[in-house]
Amino acid sequence: MYGYAGNILRVDLSCGKVSYEPLTEELVHNYIGGRGFGAYYVYKEVPAGADPYGPDNILVFASGPFAGLFLPSGAKTSISAKSPATGLYGDSNIGGHLAGELKYAGIDAIIVGGKAQTPSYLLIDDDRVEIRGADHIWGQGAIKAEEVLKEELGDEFQIATIGPAGETGVVFACINHDLGRQAGRCGMGAVMGSKNLKAIAVRGTRGVPVADIAGLKNVATNMFRELLANPGLKAWQDLGLAQVTTWANSIAALPTRNFRQNFYEDVNGLSGELMKDTIVVGDKACFACPMATGKLCKASFRGKTVLVEGPEYETTALIGSNCALRSIEEVAFANYVCDELGLDTISAGNVVAFAM
Ligand code: SF4
Incomplete structure (x- = not known):
């Protein structure tokens, strides 16, 4: 499917299982990406009455069709879950470089469910997906933890982290990325913390399938030209x-x-x-x-x-x-x-x- 990686990555932190499922044309046509994907999966999969802090809640990281392409306004990663702040569907988005990196790793959305027994982080390095221990960064500040993981893994990894507020379930805890950008609203950091998930680190090396490269280049050039002349x-x-x-x-x-x-x-x-x-x-x-x-x-x-x-x-x-x-x-x-x-x-x- 053009503009998409074609895969949803599913992570069950309770049993440590990771699996891929294909992105369907129906999902793309009905929900496009980002927040649409998040809303679809949260409504479909989180049971009525589920505790936002419980293992039945899911946390969805999703990009859209512009992510990873040389187009302005495609940089957002939407993060969705049942919100502990409202008890209803919630989402928040984050700029930076995570959305494109997910696409380069072959992923349109990550669905994180369950709860890890101990502090963990998710490593995605193209096809290699691992749930790793995060004892060494648990309790650290969100930006400090990102710096530590960058030091350990390499600067090319794009990383999202939570801070102590997310770990302790503050209802307005956010998710940090790119050393200072935040998905701030709706307590998505608290949902991440409730799953004992301190961070997600992603590196990808693939391209994004494009139907008409010359046409896309033309559109991108016009978009940049108009933007720069505004x-x-x-x-x-x-x-x-x-x-x-x-x-x-x-x-x-x-x-x-x-x-x-x-x-x-x-x-x-x-x-x-x-x-x-x-x-x-x-x-x-x-x-x-x-x-x-x-x-x-x-x-x-x-x-x-x-x-x-x-x-x-x-x-x-x-x-x-x-x-x-x-x-x-x-x-x-x-x-x-x-x-x-x-x-x-x-x-x-x-x-x-x-x-x-
Ligand atoms: S740099 Fe500013 S305007 Fe550009 S995508 Fe990021 S938040 Fe939006």
Whole structure:
């Protein structure tokens, strides 16, 4: 099937069994990929009344037909499960480089079920699939654990990890990838932790079947040309989502002091422009994306200096103005703490603001 690897990888952590099943044309035509695949499998396979933290819940990692091809907007991996935050279907997606790597390893989706007896991680190296022990990274921060696995396995592996929040079942635990990108919403990290699954590491070396290479190249060229000519592009490249903060304040829509207010008088201390001028040290892009909206920042707090991707608008709004912080550097540092713990910054900011 063109645009797809043609395989679903099924992993049962309870019995340690891994198997492949073919991707069907019916699934592709009805659900396309990514979130569609996740919703299909979660509704079909998770029994009614299943505990989101129980072995009957499944965690689905799925890419779409653009993944792994030289096209913008195909970099997302969708992660789906029954959500511990809502008790309903949930999904969250993550950029970076995981989706293409899964495709290169011959996989359109991974369905993880059951629960490992001990901390584990899933290694996928083309056709070699192993469930390995993860005692040495259990308890470590999500980014630290990714660094350790990169060191052990090689930089070409694309890795998704959880932090201590996922291990201990915090309902808004996220999944980290690419040293600072997160699938933040719906507690997908808590589902991963409930399965004793600390990480997934993937390396693939295959191509993606394409029906008309010349036609695809033509479409890709036009997409890049239009994107690069768009007058709005520069602001995204310069500031990423952080450009939204002052705009949201200007229309009285910035969450402030636990949502009791919608306008923040100290917004200039949190602006994307100030962030760019003071703490941004580089740009990061997802696979084949010319926008590079990821902003790598250096932030110091009480004598400790860290590198962190972000903060984006949502983090600045919920941890910044909603908690009445006045400094973008403090927000960036809090962003780093959340990333290492494996906490979704939106919900973390909300909880802290509520407690204040
Ligand atoms: S770099 Fe930014 S715009 Fe591009 S795919 Fe990633 S998140 Fe989206």
